[in-house]
Amino acid sequence: MTASLYCFGESGNAYKAALTMTLSGYDWTPVFVDFFHGETRTPEFRAINPMGECPVFVENDVTLAQSGLIQLHIAGLTGQFQGDDAAEVLRWLFWDNHKGSSQFGALRFMKHFLPAEKRSDAVIGWLSGRVEAALATLEAHLASREWIVGATPSIADFACAGYLFYPETFGFDPVRFPATGRWLERIRALPNWAHPYDMMPGHPSERA
Amino acid sequence: MTASLYCFGESGNAYKAALTMTLSGYDWTPVFVDFFHGETRTPEFRAINPMGECPVFVENDVTLAQSGLIQLHIAGLTGQFQGDDAAEVLRWLFWDNHKGSSQFGALRFMKHFLPAEKRSDAVIGWLSGRVEAALATLEAHLASREWIVGATPSIADFACAGYLFYPETFGFDPVRFPATGRWLERIRALPNWAHPYDMMPGHPSERA
Numbered sequence: 001m002t003a004s005l006y007c008f009g010e011s012g013n014a015y016k017a018a019l020t021m022t023l024s025g026y027d028w029t030p031v032f033v034d035f036f037h038g039e040t041r042t043p044e045f046r047a048i049n050p051m052g053e054c055p056v057f058v059e060n061d062v063t064l065a066q067s068g069l070i071q072l073h074i075a076g077l078t079g080q081f082q083g084d085d086a087a088e089v090l091r092w093l094f095w096d097n098h099k100g101s102s103q104f105g106a107l108r109f110m111k112h113f114l115p116a117e118k119r120s121d122a123v124i125g126w127l128s129g130r131v132e133a134a135l136a137t138l139e140a141h142l143a144s145r146e147w148i149v150g151a152t153p154s155i156a157d158f159a160c161a162g163y164l165f166y167p168e169t170f171g172f173d174p175v176r177f178p179a180t181g182r183w184l185e186r187i188r189a190l191p192n193w194a195h196p197y198d199m200m201p202g203h204p205s206e207r208a
Numbered sequence: 209m210t211a212s213l214y215c216f217g218e219s220g221n222a223y224k225a226a227l228t229m230t231l232s233g234y235d236w237t238p239v240f241v242d243f244f245h246g247e248t249r250t251p252e253f254r255a256i257n258p259m260g261e262c263p264v265f266v267e268n269d270v271t272l273a274q275s276g277l278i279q280l281h282i283a284g285l286t287g288q289f290q291g292d293d294a295a296e297v298l299r300w301l302f303w304d305n306h307k308g309s310s311q312f313g314a315l316r317f318m319k320h321f322l323p324a325e326k327r328s329d330a331v332i333g334w335l336s337g338r339v340e341a342a343l344a345t346l347e348a349h350l351a352s353r354e355w356i357v358g359a360t361p362s363i364a365d366f367a368c369a370g371y372l373f374y375p376e377t378f379g380f381d382p383v384r385f386p387a388t389g390r391w392l393e394r395i396r397a398l399p400n401w402a403h404p405y406d407m408m409p410g411h412p413s414e415r416a
Contacts, residue, residue: 050348050349051303051307051345052345053307064295064299065299065303066302066303067302068298068302069295069298069299072298073295087272087277087281090274090276090280091272091273091274091277093302094274094275094276094277094301094302094305095274097302097305097310098274098305098306098309098310099259099261101306102306102310120331120334121330122329122330122331123330123331123334126328126331137258137259140258141258
């Protein structure tokens with residue numbers, strides 16, 4: 001049986017898992033989750049993932065939530081994109097979850113997906129400062145490196161880049177963060193790379 | 209040589225590492241970082257951790273940042289608090305970093321440590337909603353369990369509880385989240401448990 005990934009196109013967290021599987025040649029099928037109509041809050045979805053979040057990976061008797069865990073699972077199964085140094089990979093997965101994607105995703109959501117009347121300039125300003133600091137950390141790290149860990153692409157790259165390919169802007173600009181921009185081009189050039197909106201069902205235009 | 213932990217009392221993330229070492233009987237010494245006077249932004253500190261964050265663990269030629277990684281390192285060395293299921297432990301470490309402590313720490317900081325003129329009611333309101341959702345996830349998980357993973361305390365417990373022992377309130381209330389309150393009492397009863405302000409140098413009263 002093919003692995004299933006509960007996901008939706010707008011989710012950078014789901015994309016981290018989807019990209020890891022696709023670049024590794026792991027056979028998987030997306031299962032669309034209608035996040036924007038509240039599906040992750042339904043009892044049916046909570047039965048699959050009580051944390052109420054995407055992505056969720058299901059294959060035979062294995063059900064895994066949290067993108068970092070799914071990435072580690074796939075890297076372990078395929079032996080690909082594990083990186084030269086397991087501790088360094090974990091360090092960046094935790095950093096991304098704590099300081100990177102958590103702010104990137106929240107700011108992008110508020111700026112682009114939340115109804116205008118629910119947006120708050122104060123929250124956008126506060127999150128923008130945190131996003132700026134995270135992008136500066138990433139840029140400083142990549143200034144002297146081609147990949148986040150060691151000399152090869154790894155799941156740490158796919159985690160940290162999860163939100164950076166999207167067209168909805170939230171502070172990343174390759175002119176201001178050039179090393180990060182070049183790194184994204186390196187990821188984009190990997191065989192079988194695809195954009196999140198081409199890899200998972202669900203696109204903002206469907207709600208226009 | 210004893211392990212060093214760069215830390216300060218107010219840091220729930222540092223506490224996760226400190227508590228893991230202390231409960232495991234791992235020999236360590238705190239190195240005070242004057243976060244509230246900007247030490248984590250200095251070139252000297254960035255040379256130790258370019259991410260500019262506490263905690264940092266240093267022992268011989270090993271330097272590790274990110275609390276989750278330090279917790280996994282200590283559990284691996286000591287064989288203690290690894291939990292019955294490595295994937296489940298990782299799932300909760302990622303959840304805590306992504307949805308738990310990142311919001312708990314930010315809201316507590318804004319409510320209690322940021323100068324009054326820099327506080328924003330809009331940001332406090334927005335973060336409070338996210339904290340409430342995270343606490344509800346934790347409460348639902350603990351309603352039918354004594355520990356986060358399996359039948360024994362693990363580093364997943366110490367991660368998720370990292371910010372919940374502090375006196376500075378940010379939304380956790382054992383009356384509203386009773387299963388979480390009982391779980392904190394179980395952690396508090398573990399041999400050698402100590403409060404973060406008794407385990408690490410640095411206390412809000414020193415800045416009064």
